[in-house]
Amino acid sequence: MEIKVMKNIMYANEKTANENREFFKQNHITAFNIMASPGAGKTSVILKIIEALKDIAGIGVIEGDIASSIDAEKIEKTGVPVVQINTSGGCHLDANMIKLAVRDLKLRENSLLFIENVGNLVCPSAFDLGESIKMVIASVPEGHDKPHKYISMFEAADIVVLNKTDLLPYIDFDKDSFYKGICLLNDNVPVFEISCRTQDGIKALLNWIGDKMFK
């Protein structure tokens, strides 16, 4: 019975994810599902993108958190429309939450949509939201072994961002091991090394995102 219920949940999620995907396609919306550990810098990366692109593209943000609206408040200050989803203990976003949140955002055509998932390197990878691009953010202080341990997440990624490179001088981070772990799972995925603090690498990341927008 347990398995059957799980299958029903996953089937229902996939169905709604496909509806979301169709909606994004019809409206020329490029939707990013941003996944990472707690504190890896999901909101900081979104803020950097908003800062650079808000005058040239429509942007909307959906903030997923178990509780609080701390991140949504930061986004709100930029003037970009944002919807907060509180999962009340739930460890990931699902397609139906996105379906409902997108209605409130009222995005114009050719927009970028950034969906910040719950801070969790495990569960969010199992739930398709209908997104165009899965962005996984790792951060230097988490250590180089993360791709070796959190396989589904790095396997599913369309882009990997390594944030907080400004901390490299103070941490034993073995870049070779990090890249090797990613290569074993997903050998063509682009990896961008950035620091939201110093701006290092942000430009290259923005160029990649610009190229992925619906033309």
Added chain:
Amino acid sequence: MEIKVMKNIMYANEKTANENREFFKQNHITAFNIMASPGAGKTSVILKIIEALKDIAGIGVIEGDIASSIDAEKIEKTGVPVVQINTSGGCHLDANMIKLAVRDLKLRENSLLFIENVGNLVCPSAFDLGESIKMVIASVPEGHDKPHKYISMFEAADIVVLNKTDLLPYIDFDKDSFYKGICLLNDNVPVFEISCRTQDGIKALLNWIGDKMFK
């Protein structure tokens, strides 16, 4: 139906957790359930404790990971008995996994058992393992807002460790906000600030752990 299945799972887990608790009590084992985000330093903290206490106390370790045995190999080098649990995608340990793993460890009376849960600040808090003490490790680079966002975890903690304090000079970490978040949820919980890298604060943490052992 979905809710009933979930109730069954939680009921079965609680039953086995109680058996584990009874086993730990009868054998004078102090069992720590160590929970944190990926890369907060769970294994580093366990290694520090082993280094200081392995000649004066029996110690065993259970390593929970989705995949890999990277952490278990680090523990093995210390000569302390360790069992690796790979959850094959599962986002948390449960009581039955611990029941089976403890058999393999063959701990002597008056031992300390360290159970390193899957790196995840959400799901592990919902699953009682029968542990004596829930230790939550936060780390400076994750940011001060974690207790405000990951409520169940900090609410459940019997001890909070703030690791990587050596990175404080390089990060905007607001200690007042961090402590305020914890206080709102769990106002008597002890908090230890440490750096596994510089050894700062380790001694005070070890004293607290020593006091919690079965006499």
